[in-house]
Amino acid sequence: MVVETSGVEVGQGHRASEERAAEQGVRFDELLDEHSQVLNLLDDTVALRGLAQRIRHECGAHIGLAGPVESEQLLVLRQWNGTWADGLHDLHVPMGLGLGGLSFAELRPVWVDDYCASELITHDFDRPISADGIRTMLAVPMVRAGRVHGVVYAAMREITDFGGRRLDAAVNVANSGGLALQTADAARRQRETAAAAERRRIASALHDSVGAQLFRIGAELRDLRTHAEDGSTALLDRLVSLENQIAETASAFRESVHALDHDEPSGGLAATLSGDCAAFQRRTGVTAQAVEIGTTPDCGPHRTRVLVAAAREALLNVEKHAAAHSVLISVIALDDGVTVSVADDGNGWNDHAAAGNGIGLRSTADRVEEVGGTMSVVTNEDGGLTVRIWVPLW
Incomplete structure (x- = not known):
């Protein structure tokens, strides 16, 4: 049997299919927009990038x-859109300086209608402003719950007016930016709290399982050595060697658990190091303290x-090698940066591998160099060593 289909029915079906496709396309765009909004609320980098694009477009x-x-x-300019030069990229703007610092x-x-000629602001940043050909510029603080989370800027390479509709649009962008940065900051703190809790959970599980197993193996080896004292010398030597290996493994295991159980720095650099000194003293019985000399600026x-x-x-390294009686950690602002010194009165880390050549210190020195800092190990005149770490403020 042949079923005939009219051209009208075919056309209607085609139009219905096109309408469904159009509806799905609209919904897809809406989902993409919702996804972008969620990212803006969870990631401050994404939020800032979007804010730089939005204020340029809407103004x-x-x-x-x-x-x-x-x-x-x-304040640090972390995202930009439409710049010619890189002088404004990652520019550090202290409160009160320039246009953004004044807004902050x-x-x-x-x-200001002519940035470099304005008497309203300081001119600390005229060079990067001029390099990008900027004349008129607007800065709006992103304020939430009485706290400034950042600043957004709109700039023109000609003299124009940033009042009226443009100003309203910039304020709307700044308001939404304040919410985004506040939410992203809360999300980051939640992630850090969750990560710290997970590290503590793993440390506890390792301590209860692997730690107990290592202890039991060591105890059995010591028992075997006791019963084998009348046996062959070779057997005794082998048992002693195995016992020493177990002891070294257990020591490395305790260090790993200790590192897992350490929270991320909180409450400021000096406070964090004071907590580390207290933990070190409880663990070793060696007197340890941290002192802050003067006011230490935040290095990020x-x-x-x-x-x-x-x-x-x-x-x-002091704990493992120095046989020290006391340790002093000092924190001080020095040479446009922050210096932390760890000084001990021990034997100078007799193990040569520890004194600057160990894997731990080498990898630590590499991480310090990655942020533009330096690290040195020097011998104290009255015994012991001092490890000195310096990082720049920016």
């Missing part, structure tokens, strides 16, 4: 910039982690 500007507040009085300090939008979370990791590696 009809030549350049869009976005920078988070990375310490109490420091006064918690209000600020704009990544460099702070590098300093803490280096100090912990130095403490570990």
Whole structure:
């Protein structure tokens, strides 16, 4: 049997198919937009990149910039859109300086029609501004719950007006940016808390399982050696060697568990190192303390982690090799950076591999160099060693 289909029915079916495809396309675009919004709320880098693009587009500007507040009085331009040169990239803007620093300090939008000629602002950043041909510029703080999370900028390479609709659009971008950065910061802290909890869980599980097993094996080896004392010398030597290997493995295992159980730095560099000294003293019985000399500026979370990791590696070497009676960690601002010194009164780490040539210190020195810092190990005149770590503020 042949079924005839009219051209009208075919056309209607085709149009219905096109309509469904169009609806699915719209829904797909909506899902992409929702995905982008979720990313903006969870990742501050993505949020800042989107803010630089949005303020440029919504204000009809030549350049869009976005920078988070990375310490109490420091703004850093981390994302940009439409720049010619790289002078504004990762530019550090202290509170009160330039246009963004003024907006940061006064918690209000600020704009100038001719940046380099303006008497409203300081001119610390005229060179990178001129390199990008900027004339008129607007800065709006991203404020949430009374706290400035960052600043967004719109800039033109000609003299124009940033009042009215453009100003309203920039303020809307800044308001949404403040929420995004606040949420991203909360998400980051939750991730760090969850990671710290997971490290502690793994450390506890390892301690209860592998640690107990190592202890049991060591005990059995010691028991075998006791019963084999009347046997062959070769057997006794083999048992002693195995016992020493187990002891070394157990020591490395304890160090791994200790590292897993250490939280990320919190409460400031000096406070974190004081906590490490207290843990070191409880573990070893060796007197240890950390002192902060003067006020130490914030060198950023990544460099702070590098300093803490280096100090912990130095403490570990003191514990393993120095036979020290006391350890002093000092923190001081020095040469546009932060210096942490770990000094002990021990025997100078008699194990040559530890004194600057060990894997731990070599890898630590590499991490310090990656952030532009330096690390040295020097002999003290009255005995012992000092490990000195310096990192720049930016």
